[in-house]
Amino acid sequence: MQKSSYDPLHLFINGAWLAAAGRDTAAVINPATGATLGRLPLATTADLAGALETARDSFDIWRRTVPAERARVLRKAATLMRERAEHIATMLTLEEGKPLAESRDEVLRAADYFEWFAEEARRIDGRVVPANRPGVQQLVKRQPIGPVAAFTPWNFPAITPARKLAAALAAGCSIILKPGEESPATALALARCLDDAGLPKGVLQVVFGVPDRVSAQLIASPVIRKVAFTGSMPVGRLLSERAAAGVKPITLELGGHGPVLVFADADIDAAAKDGAANRFRGTGQICIASTRFLIQSDAYHRFAERFVAATRQLVIGDGMAPETQLGPLANPRQLAKMEALVADAVEQGATLLTGGKRIDRPGYFFAPTVLADVPMSARIMHEEPFGPIAVLRPFDTLEDGLAEANRLPYALSAYAFTRDARTALDVGDGLEAGMVGINQYRIVATELPFGGMKESGHGSEGGTEGIAAYLTNKFISQAHFQE
Incomplete structure (x- = not known):
């Protein structure tokens, strides 16, 4: 039952589903039985370099895609998640351990985030500000911030990636997602829904590996312009330092008590x-x-x-x-x-x-x-x-x-x-x-909004606040041409 219910594991880079050939692997264990569910391929340095190059190129395509089309893709992905909910929930329970009823609820709520942010994509707007000088037009535009590196843990392998993926894609950003290695199949199933929904190849990529090595290479790259992380306080501090070195904004959702x-x-x-x-x-x-x-x-x-x-x-x-x-x-x-x-x-x-x-x-x-x-x-x-x-x-x-x-x-x-x-x-x-x-x-x-204060992080995911972190404000002051 476990073998037939659990998908083969891949990396997803530049629109291709890459298997383990030539790569190190890690076992994915069913925590309820101790049995091995599958072997997870781990990205090489070359794999990550290729993902970064693809994220840079695909951002230029996706940012120019009109909001209505971005919304269509996200809505279609939400529909596919609901159609595949039983299969995805089964994989989630096998690899994470939570009761199947909780897994079903999580997958359906993940789909809700894609549907919500599909509508948010259509509501990204700006404003015209009256100028204090004649012949001047002042505009404030909200534009996608750039390629995103997102890191999510193993405990909510559907809903935590969904918050980041849906908001970033709605905003017009390309994104490289590194989910938790203990529960990889759920995030890959979400990626397949997006791929089948018509998301342009390379706009989303999913990688796995030794977490410290992956985060170091991705965050240090000038391609990445935004970082999002959910996880522990110690790792959050480390990734904050790495993001700060490149003056890159980071959304953090850390621990609680x-x-x-x-x-x-x-x-x-x-x-x-x-x-x-x-x-x-x-x-x-x-x-x-x-x-x-x-x-x-x-x-x-x-x-x-x-x-x-x-x-x-x-x-x-x-x-x-x-x-x-x-x-x-x-x-x-x-x-x-x-x-x-x-x-x-x-x-x-x-x-x-x-x-x-x-x-x-x-x-x-x-x-x-x-x-x-x-x-x-x-x-x-x-x-x-x-x-x-x-x-x-x-x-x-x-x-x-x-x-x-x-x-x-x-x-x-x-x-x-x-x-x-x-x-x-x-x-x-x-x-x-x-x-x-x-x-x-x-x-x-x-x-x-979903987020914390003090050392539990900063920034919010979900709601109208959730898309703001993936947008940047641009002020344009344009004077009429004088002959």
Whole structure:
């Protein structure tokens, strides 16, 4: 089943699907079983040089393509993604591990981004500014910034590339995409949809390789005029430095450590039940996931009891099984990290309420874990876990809760639950995060900006803000010709 459901792996350069011949390869592993799904070709230095040359040449073609045609290609690609959603979702689950229902939802939402930005392509406009001198016309034009280098991780292999691809292509940019090597087939399936939709050859290219080498070569090239990255803080800092060397703008969506403020007047049962579902969705490998649950003291024990009960009811297993709610971690490194974080927290004095260990079965499974009364000295109070661990701590006043929620350099997402309108206004204003959910955990939509503050990055993807990063403003002042 796995072999027939998983596509052969390629590079996509200059309109050609390049196989492994003559190239190093890396194994792609099913994290639920440990089985090898395929061998991924890794781009050579010559491959990357060819991709850069193609990106430069194809940009000149695509930037001159009228917005209506760019929109047509993106809409057609969205249609193909929906038609192929079951196949793409199956590959996504096989290589990333998340439940098939989540994979289907992700593929369909990725298609929504292509449809949204198809319309944004038609809305790129400028303005005429009245001049202070007679005989002068002043124009402001918004034009594509140039060829883009985009880097995406393995945890959302459809929707994260989609945000970058759809916005860049709508703006008129060519783009070289380097997805995560652990889950390559999903991104390649999106590329095939674009290719089949009629995107001119070379406007999109997909490469894989040793991440540090690929990013160094692409970002250093004068061809690349814009960089977009989703991933960890350390890598984000490194790519920022590389982009700065060429004075190239970079959009960064980095890590998170999402605080949740639960006030005593909230619907405690709903906040706990939905909080467990949100925390452990995607096996906790989601940058905007709720992580630190800060509960007002009067409601602390009730919330903890309900949260643990909901956690223990989660069905863990292979994402291909219809009953599965929680799949495996992505790789053995994640397993080792979870064990180390739990051991450190318990050693520091935290109470382990449930989970805390590997599950004895093939694949990279770790039991959903709840830690209570976690001391500030524990590593998990400072480091993004990016796995199935939830942290519970009490707080007393609004000021105490905000202080803890805003303490870390992470500022991607934050959440609050209260029935009091004034409290809702205060936390909405006071939480330092690029995205805030009040009385709900679902905060992502195609028409809204997605991005963080502080060390969680800068710039936004999605919404009208998402295309702006791929456009540059040009001011033209034209005087009438005088004989």
